[in-house]
Amino acid sequence: MLTSLAIRDVVLIEALDLEFGAGLGALTGETGAGKSILLDALGLALGARADSGLVRNGATQAAVTASFDLPADHGIAALLDENGLMMEPGEPLVIRRTVKADGGSRAFVNDQAVSAALLREVGAQLVEIHGQHDDRGLLNAKGHRALLDSFGRIDGAPAARAWKAWRAAQDALDTARADLDTAERDREWLKHNVKELNDLAPEAGEEEQLAEARATMQKGARLTEDLAAVDGELQGSDGALARLRQAARRLDRLAGDHPLLAEALAALDRAVIEAGEAEEKLAGAGEALSFDPARLEAMETRLFELRALARKHRVQPDDLAALAEELSERLARIEAGGEGLAALEAAAGEARLGYETAAAALSVARQLAAVRLDGAVAGELAPLKLDAARFRTAVEAMAEGQWGPGGQDRVEFEISTNSGAPFAPLAKIASGGELSRFILALKVALAEEGGAATMIFDEIDRGVGGAVASAIGERLARLSRRAQLLVVTHSPQVAARADRHWLIAKSHDGLVTRTGVRPLDEAERREEIARMLSGAEVTDEARAQAGRLLAAA
Structure with a gap:
């Protein structure tokens, strides 16, 4: 309010x-x-x-x-x-x-x-x-269907839901048809690329693993000679580790003769232990950095093939496996023929039938409400001195292209102002x-x-x-x-x-x-109504008539 x-x-x-x-x-x-x-x-x-x-x-x-x-x-x-x-x-x-x-x-x-x-x-x-002159309210035919539904307390929700379901099913069918049409044109391309991807059999994360292994082996190739030289200094009868051990054995016989000799022996023992650990680590590094030319070549060949195929399909190497699966599925849909399409067509047909059923029920409800509304309006026309006029609510079926969530009906209020005169839209009345x-x-x-x-x-x-x-x-x-x-x-x-x-x-x-x-207060109101009755000069009779109108209201 x-x-x-x-x-x-x-x-x-x-x-x-x-x-x-x-x-x-x-x-x-x-x-x-x-x-x-x-x-x-x-x-x-x-x-x-x-x-x-x-x-x-x-x-x-x-x-x-x-x-x-x-x-x-x-x-x-x-x-x-x-x-x-x-x-x-x-x-x-x-x-x-x-x-x-x-x-x-x-x-x-x-x-x-x-x-x-x-x-x-x-x-x-x-x-x-x-x-x-208001063309937005009751004169606007665009709002007549909603007014009729409100009058008849018609629930349009089932038709709206059925429309949404039909459109979703039809969109899925249209998309599948378009995909199949495109895929059919690309059959040979798909077959070639699926074979190429399957032959290579890429795996997620493989490119990174190969790159790391290649880099490690390349390091090994550069360090092999130096590692061999270091190993030669440590190993053998004349190696540093053998000499340390020999020195420790001789000093062991002398360590009791002086405290400093005992300390020197302890230091030599520690050096022998450290040198032994260094020897083990050098061996482990040599194994990790082992250089195998044939294996390196195989790694590089695989890595370059993965990267080349990724560039060809404009994806990351890690996405090649997913791409292979996607292209295989597209090819499988072609190979499966129209089986999937037939299922989608059946679903769309069923959804359309559901919408048409709901829309038909909506139309029946509107026809019944229109009869009631026509009767209600007709009861108001005679007191308004429109005895010869007639009113009707036209409920007409629309073409399929105009169907929507609100149903399949066009609703418009029409009138005939004189007996025998044709009905015309409410907005076109002359008087x-x-x-x-x-x-x-x-x-x-x-x-x-x-x-x-x-x-x-x-x-x-x-x-x-x-x-x-x-x-x-x-x-x-x-x-x-x-x-x-x-x-x-x-x-x-x-x-x-x-x-x-x-x-x-x-x-x-x-x-x-x-x-x-x-x-206006009561007295002013009576005077104003008297003016409306008599015009510029307010008469006593007009005031009396105004009083009677107010009393009768």
């Missing part, structure tokens, strides 16, 4: 703060008083195109702020959450829009900057605006007055099944009066028991039905013209 509206520097409105409540609110005033400015300002807040012409002459920018109280389960919460916006439970939703005199504009939801597109989406969930009443009848019928939280009717009673205006007022009052309604009206019968009444008027101070809006 719209609770407040603050307007700053919009056309003739300098500063205006309005508070709203539940029920039916009427906005009246003389022609040219500025009622359209008020709606333009609200439209700006709801995401309408930001026109710099809305900025009051002399001001730098226009600003409009609208506040809403919404139930905890309102769908707007999910929309805000999807877009990363916060809405605290129990807190009002505040939307704000500014437009500069140079044309730049900004939009905010709960003081968080948003795009104009998101603001329009948010605004569409908060307020419905209905008027004879503005008749169109207004059709919209009201349809809205009343739809609202019986639940409607928007806030609805605005812009001069929906234009061109009618007397009993028809009274019937319009009664239906607006009925609607207001289920939703908040604001009506811009010239009809005293409609204004008398309102729970709240605001007067829109211009004022002049000699230099500046301003538009203002103020709430």
Whole structure:
């Protein structure tokens, strides 16, 4: 529900703060008083195109702020959450829009900057605006199917799920067909490359192992001569290790003759041990760095083949094994012929049948709901003096190319204004007055099944009066028991039905013209309705008639 509206520097409105409540609110005033400015300002807040012409002459920018109280389960919460916006439970939703005199504009939801597109989406969930030139609401056939589904409480989820499953199965089939077509053209290429990869039989990590082993063996080739020389110095009867041992044996016989000789013997023993360890390590190094020309050549041949094949397929050597498996699978699919394709075709056919079944059930539900909706609207036409008119909800099958998650139906509201006249789309009716009443009848019928939280009717009673205006007022009052309604009206019968009444008027101070809006108390309200009845000069009879209208409301 719209609770407040603050307007700053919009056309003739300098500063205006309005508070709203539940029920039916009427906005009246003389022609040219500025009622359209008020709606333009609200439209700006709801995401309408930001026109710099809305900025009051002399001001730098226009600003409009609208506040809403919404139930905890309102769908707007999910929309805000999807877009990363916060809405605290129990807190009002505040939307704000500014437009500069140079044309730049900004939009905010709960003081968080948003795009104009998101603001329009948010605004569409908060307020419905209905008027004879409104091509977004009931006159827009694109929304008729959703309105019918809402009226009939039709669950479209099964059809949507079936559509998703069918499209997924069909996409899988199309991909498989494309892959097989491509693979068939590449059969010979695949056979050659699979054989080449399988003959080489690459393994993951093999290239690194070969490179390390090759580098080690190449080191061995460079160090072999030096290692042999070192080994020659240590080994043999004349080697360093043999001489150390011989010296230790001789010193052992003398060690008891002096403490220093004993220490020298200990040092020689340690040297013998260290030299022995050096001998073992040299032997181990020699074995690790053993150089085998034939083995080195085989390693290099294998390594170069791996790297060449990797360059050919533009992959890393470690990925050759996975590539071999992938190409083998592609070749196997070709060799298997159409067996896999047949399974996918069967799955797609089954999924299509599931969607068609769900869509057919959806169509039946819509046909039944259309009959109920047509009857509900027909019951509203006679009181609105549209006795000769007829209304129908056309539910037609669409071509397969137009099917979607919402089913296979095109839904459009159609009318025939006179007996025997053909039905035509609701948006193409000629008479503005008749169109207004059709919209009201349809809205009343739809609202019986639940409607928007806030609805605005812009001069929906234009061109009618007397009993028809009274019937319009009664239906607006009925609607207001289920939703908040604001009506811009010239009809005293409609204004008398309102729970709240605001007067829109211009004022002049000699230099500046301003538009203002103020709430009316009971006496002021009776005077305004009397003016609407009598015109410029308010008579006592008009005041008496106004009192009777208010008493009867």
